[in-house]
Amino acid sequence: MAAVPGTERTGPLRPRITAGANGASTGTGRPTVAGRPLPSGWGVVRRRISNTMIVALAMLALASAGIFQVLQTSRVAEVGYQLRALENERESLDAEIRILEARIAQSSNLEHLREQAEGRLGMVLPQDELSITVGTPAPAVVPLPRRYVETPAEEAPPEPTWWEEFIGSLPGFN
Amino acid sequence: MTSKRTDQLTWRHWTLAGLVLLSILAVMVRLYQVQILNHEGYLEQAAATRQGAATLPAPRGAILDKTGYPLATSVDTWDVYIDRFLWRDREKALRSASGLADFLGMSPGDLFDAGTEYDTGDSLVVRQLDYERGLVLDDLDLWGVRLLPSSKRIYPEGDLAGSLVGYVGRDGVGLWGIESDFDSTLEGHDGWTTMERDALGRPIAFSRQNYKEPISGGEVQLTIDRFIQAIVEDALKTALEKYNARSGSIIVMDPHTGEVLAMASSPSVDLDHVDLNDPNLDQLVKNHAVTDLYEPGSVLKTLTTATAIDLGLVGPESTYDDTGAVEYGGYTIRNWDLSAHGLTTVREYLQASLNTGSVWLADMVGPDDFYKYLAKFGLGEQTHVGLSGEGEGTYRTPASPDWYPVDLATNSYGQGLAVTPLQMLTAVNTFANGGVLMRPYIVSKVVTPTDVRTYEPVEVRRVVTEETARTVYDLMHDVVEGQPWGHGAQVPGYEVAGKTGTTLVSIPTGYDIDSTIASFAGFIPYNDPKISVLVKIDQPSGGLNLGGQVAAPVFSDLAAKIMDYLRVPPSDPLVSQP
Numbered sequence A: 001m002a003a004v005p006g007t008e009r010t011g012p013l014r015p016r017i018t019a020g021a022n023g024a025s026t027g028t029g030r031p032t033v034a035g036r037p038l039p040s041g042w043g044v045v046r047r048r049i050s051n052t053m054i055v056a057l058a059m060l061a062l063a064s065a066g067i068f069q070v071l072q073t074s075r076v077a078e079v080g081y082q083l084r085a086l087e088n089e090r091e092s093l094d095a096e097i098r099i100l101e102a103r104i105a106q107s108s109n110l111e112h113l114r115e116q117a118e119g120r121l122g123m124v125l126p127q128d129e130l131s132i133t134v135g136t137p138a139p140a141v142v143p144l145p146r147r148y149v150e151t152p153a154e155e156a157p158p159e160p161t162w163w164e165e166f167i168g169s170l171p172g173f174n
Numbered sequence B: 001m002t003s004k005r006t007d008q009l010t011w012r013h014w015t016l017a018g019l020v021l022l023s024i025l026a027v028m029v030r031l032y033q034v035q036i037l038n039h040e041g042y043l044e045q046a047a048a049t050r051q052g053a054a055t056l057p058a059p060r061g062a063i064l065d066k067t068g069y070p071l072a073t074s075v076d077t078w079d080v081y082i083d084r085f086l087w088r089d090r091e092k093a094l095r096s097a098s099g100l101a102d103f104l105g106m107s108p109g110d111l112f113d114a115g116t117e118y119d120t121g122d123s124l125v126v127r128q129l130d131y132e133r134g135l136v137l138d139d140l141d142l143w144g145v146r147l148l149p150s151s152k153r154i155y156p157e158g159d160l161a162g163s164l165v166g167y168v169g170r171d172g173v174g175l176w177g178i179e180s181d182f183d184s185t186l187e188g189h190d191g192w193t194t195m196e197r198d199a200l201g202r203p204i205a206f207s208r209q210n211y212k213e214p215i216s217g218g219e220v221q222l223t224i225d226r227f228i229q230a231i232v233e234d235a236l237k238t239a240l241e242k243y244n245a246r247s248g249s250i251i252v253m254d255p256h257t258g259e260v261l262a263m264a265s266s267p268s269v270d271l272d273h274v275d276l277n278d279p280n281l282d283q284l285v286k287n288h289a290v291t292d293l294y295e296p297g298s299v300l301k302t303l304t305t306a307t308a309i310d311l312g313l314v315g316p317e318s319t320y321d322d323t324g325a326v327e328y329g330g331y332t333i334r335n336w337d338l339s340a341h342g343l344t345t346v347r348e349y350l351q352a353s354l355n356t357g358s359v360w361l362a363d364m365v366g367p368d369d370f371y372k373y374l375a376k377f378g379l380g381e382q383t384h385v386g387l388s389g390e391g392e393g394t395y396r397t398p399a400s401p402d403w404y405p406v407d408l409a410t411n412s413y414g415q416g417l418a419v420t421p422l423q424m425l426t427a428v429n430t431f432a433n434g435g436v437l438m439r440p441y442i443v444s445k446v447v448t449p450t451d452v453r454t455y456e457p458v459e460v461r462r463v464v465t466e467e468t469a470r471t472v473y474d475l476m477h478d479v480v481e482g483q484p485w486g487h488g489a490q491v492p493g494y495e496v497a498g499k500t501g502t503t504l505v506s507i508p509t510g511y512d513i514d515s516t517i518a519s520f521a522g523f524i525p526y527n528d529p530k531i532s533v534l535v536k537i538d539q540p541s542g543g544l545n546l547g548g549q550v551a552a553p554v555f556s557d558l559a560a561k562i563m564d565y566l567r568v569p570p571s572d573p574l575v576s577q578p
Helices: A008-013 A040-107 A109-118 A164-171 B001-009 B011-037 B039-050 B090-104 B108-116 B132-140 B179-181 B225-242 B297-310 B346-352 B356-364 B367-376 B405-412 B423-433 B467-482 B547-566
Strands: B051-056 B072-083 B122-128 B147-156 B173-178 B191-196 B211-212 B217-223 B247-253 B259-264 B319-322 B323-326 B332-336 B342-345 B436-441 B444-446 B451-456 B458-462 B497-507 B509-523 B529-536
Touching: A008 B147, A040 B072, A040 B132, A109 B225, B011 B039, B011 B225, B039 B367, B039 B423, B072 B090, B072 B108, B072 B132, B090 B108, B090 B122, B090 B547, B108 B122, B122 B132, B122 B147, B132 B147, B173 B179, B225 B259, B225 B529, B225 B547, B247 B297, B247 B423, B247 B547, B297 B346, B297 B356, B297 B367, B297 B423, B297 B497, B297 B509, B297 B547, B319 B346, B319 B356, B323 B356, B323 B405, B332 B356, B332 B405, B346 B356, B346 B467, B356 B367, B356 B405, B367 B405, B423 B436, B423 B467, B423 B497, B423 B509, B423 B529, B467 B509, B497 B547, B509 B547, B529 B547
Parallel strands: none
Antiparallel strands: B051 B191, B072 B122, B072 B147, B191 B211, B217 B444, B247 B259, B247 B529, B319 B342, B323 B332, B436 B458, B444 B451, B497 B509, B509 B529
């Protein structure tokens, strides 16, 4: 488990690279992974990529958080505007309801009703005189016109039974 | 050489450095001035620019009739303003004025002049623009034209019950009638909101806001039935024209509950054409049926008769000797037609409406009991119907220093005292209601966002016994239906109970013998009275001037129509026998 030269300066961030598959060196002095030797200078490249990546990832995370914040804020603002628009629409609808109610009232006022009754429907006020003198006494039962009287359907006579037919067929019984 | 020049600062360097320092100093001084010294002022200006306030209008409540029909209601409108501050941009203002003028049908020059007269403030262009037109105008997005929400009061039935319903001024405050008396209930309480605005003036969502919710006005439902009210107003108008009368009042009530079903007065105001500068406006807007006093005349004989019967002094068939005149308190009192009937029963005296009979009864009753009963009938005090300006009525009593014994005699037949029409009908209603005086009421329900109040009939007091009330009611029936020559108040198919009244108009020097007030108070149908009616026609001058000639036919006409409307079946067959 001796430290490989060139990897000692990496400090605590250094990736864990073993000396061999079983913790033994290959004998060449080069670090191995699963028993295969790493290319020469890998430690330096790995260190540089790792640092850059870490910084980039951190910046990406920060940027993502910032974008998320911006998106969320803009979404909230958008919803807020929609909410306000809906409130305005509700107020507008309330106003229209009040206007419609007033129009209904105006179209059913007495003057309008009279105009419609007399002008459109041709109705007239009833006559003042309602007295009727009848010269003949009224019948006890006032017959209704035939069209108002429901006529019951005539029922067919029942079919004669066999013994009625038999007796009827006998001489002297028909 | 180079290092020497680098190490040494020339005057140019010092000058440049000094200028830079001065600039920095100037900036610092200005910052100090803006941020420290004038901090509050600039803060307010910034807030004023950024923050906007808006009024949230609350609609005024409606006045409904008995059937729920709105006699007065409010609709939303817009007030159109020009923002003069924005119209400082004359080029945009000119275009805006042109567009606004096209839309409103106004002169663009006038609008431009109004909008550019000053550089600050708003200029009102149109008040109460229709709501839908306002939305169209708003869509035009004219520069510096603002629409603020407002409302308009409308009266769908026009001038029906104009003096009763009332009117609302431009400031939204009721000026008379129910609109005034129930102003605190009807008025809405506007809300408001303040919010931060963006650069385009739009409210910023979820910014810091202050908000007060608008509270809608309450609704007032009346006992007035618009169909009966229309019948009554039509009958009153026709009567005033037919009899060439100066003014008049008609009241229709439910005698059992005190509900006022219709109340009309003339002259009255046309709510669609109110001229607030009219010098006679105060007379037009008065509800004369409630505010004005008059001498009721012979209608009051029913009260005198009831008092004598209730005290057990007489019955319907009790008699007195009518000589046509009676001496009382040093004065001679005669019958209205100067007639003399000899031995006369109480029933006959009331049918013929004889002054001598009233004096006979009042003399038996005595002043103490007579005035005590007048007070029990509610005369001399407000009925508390709930309308402002209600008169109390007036009469002298023996406790008054200017009371004379003859007052008892004249008061007994309805002269020398004053009542309101509503007082008189309320008192007479007692006879159709088993002797109990009911408080008249005209508002049946008040609905506010937080409360619902329902008004129920109120018994004021028992005035006479049930038996007395029934007796007087029957006597009133005989007044109308027991006349061999008929009576002007009769209604075909129905039996009527009632009493006419005719009185001279009092003037400062006494009475005007050429001017009368003709009245009639009656019930229909007699067997189960649905309505009671008081008709009062002032100073008819068409040749007919008595209650039986003028007021009774008006009752007959309108009572028949109301019976039709209420679907009350006739009590008598309308088909004559062959």
